[in-house]
Amino acid sequence: MRRVLTTTLLLASAAALLSGCMTSVRPWERELLARRDMAWDSDPLEAQRRNHVYWSKEAALGGGGSTGGGCGCN
Amino acid sequence: MHRVHVIVSSLRSAGCALLLLVWAGAALALESGDRAPSFTAPVLNHPVLEDGTPISLESYRGKVIYLDFWASWCAPCATSLPILDALGDEFGPDQFQVVAVNVDRDPDRAVDFLSKRPVGYPSLTDPEGRLPIVFGVETMPTSFLIDRKGVIRHVHRGFRKGDEEALRHKILELMADGR
Numbered sequence: 025m026r027r028v029l030t031t032t033l034l035l036a037s038a039a040a041l042l043s044g045c046m047t048s049v050r051p052w053e054r055e056l057l058a059r060r061d062m063a064w065d066s067d068p069l070e071a072q073r074r075n076h077v078y079w080s081k082e083a084a085l086g087g088g089g090s091t092g093g094g095c096g097c098n
Numbered sequence: 099m100h101r102v103h104v105i106v107s108s109l110r111s112a113g114c115a116l117l118l119l120v121w122a123g124a125a126l127a128l129e130s131g132d133r134a135p136s137f138t139a140p141v142l143n144h145p146v147l148e149d150g151t152p153i154s155l156e157s158y159r160g161k162v163i164y165l166d167f168w169a170s171w172c173a174p175c176a177t178s179l180p181i182l183d184a185l186g187d188e189f190g191p192d193q194f195q196v197v198a199v200n201v202d203r204d205p206d207r208a209v210d211f212l213s214k215r216p217v218g219y220p221s222l223t224d225p226e227g228r229l230p231i232v233f234g235v236e237t238m239p240t241s242f243l244i245d246r247k248g249v250i251r252h253v254h255r256g257f258r259k260g261d262e263e264a265l266r267h268k269i270l271e272l273m274a275d276g277r
Contacts, residue, residue: 051238052201052230058171 127234130251134165134244135232139222142205143212153222158195162272163244164265166198167230168221170211172238178257183217185262185269193273199224201238245272 049057056062065071128134138154141147155163166182168175179198186196196219200208205223212221224230233242236255243252243265252268254261 050227050230051235051240052167052169052227054238055169055171055203058173 161195164196166241168239170207174257175239
């Protein structure tokens with residue numbers, strides 16, 4: 025019984041400590057993430073040009089996309 | 099065998115503790131039918147009152163209120179501001195009131211934004227982000243349409259051009275209700 029209690033306490037403490045890692049950025053705290061320089065591509069035109077060159081060199085199309093950083097609005 | 103039982107029991111307890119922590123940490127979003135919590139916050143842009151004067155939501159009780167959480171860095175908010183301003187002008191101050199809550203960490207950014215794109219309705223400031231927690235804001239912008247009795251009747255998440263048509267309809271319904 026004592027061992028169960030000790031192990032439970034240890035695991036619960038670990039869970040409590042690790043729960044800090046689950047803290048997410050709330051929607052109204054995305055000010056810094058919404059900055060232009062936080063986006064994957066701060067210059068869409070330049071990114072398009074680079075992609076075009078990449079696709080031409082690699083003779084492949086697509087597969088390089090991902091959603092932007094952005095403010096997470098909408 | 100006994101050791102396995104100990105580990106399983108312990109894991110179960112720890113799992114329950116973790117679930118409780120997650121549940122306690124999650125904000126509960128207010129929905130239609132909930133009573134709008136009363137609050138007071140300093141105003142950033144009032145045509146008459148001095149900047150920083152505290153204004154309470156209660157002071158607009160009896161009117162249909164459109165409570166809008168916005169920030170200067172939020173693109174859909176920038177779309178919504180002139181549209182909300184037009185709705186405020188359309189329905190007049192006697193029965194309808196737009197009240198905004200700005201959540202910029204630096205209120206000066208909101209002041210700067212409003213000086214470039216002024217609106218006629220009051221924008222309160224909450225740089226610590228306490229009110230979005232109380233209301234359970236899940237996206238930016240989020241708005242709460244509150245009836246004359248202080249009950250939330252619609253939650254509008256995000257904002258796109260054209261949303262005002264549905265909003266206008268809901269506002270008219272609420273204005274006709276409880277006259």
